[in-house]
Amino acid sequence: MNDKLPIFYVSLLLAILSAIAIFIFRQIFRTRRIESRFDKLQTKLQKEAGDPKEYYELASLYLDKKLYVKAIQLLQRALKVGETVEPENQALVYNALGFAYAAQEQYDLAIRQYKEAIKLNADYPTAYNNLGSVYEKKKLTAQALEAYEASLQVEPDNKTAKRRAEALRKRFSPASSS
Secondary structure: OOOOHHHHHHHHHHHHHHHHHHHHHHHHHHHHHHHHHHHHHHHHHHHOOOOHHHHHHHHHHHHHOOOHHHHHHHHHHHHHHOOOOOHHHHHHHHHHHHHHHHHOOOHHHHHHHHHHHHHHOOOOHHHHHHHHHHHHHOOOHHHHHHHHHHHHHHOOOOHHHHHHHHHHHHHHHHHHHO
């Protein structure tokens, strides 16, 4: 039994190291694929005009890298070239614009973009959630609660909206019972 113990430990160590190596290689390949797509889109859009989807995709990659100013420029370009795009897809672009503005703490601009997204697609719970989040950051609790409740009207099982609306209701309850 004692002579099998070292073999067990070495096997366990080998299994752990193999799992770590697999994880690292997956991350490397994923990152390379994303960076490759990023380079292709960036090169193409510098040489020629693209379609709204390409601008949106590149802007999303910039958002992931937290390069908000560049993402905003690309999203505005997507709206300009995509005036004939379906309202649901335009709503995605407005929501992403709102996200970029909110990340820069430009909350009034973010609110405007989220409202535009909702106007284009009233069944867009993510835009309602984002709007509620910005209202919370601006300490506009009643408007935030209203946005989360609108999200729940569209998607009753929305976990984010449920959690945030419940927290806001708790804030309101003590004030209204006094």
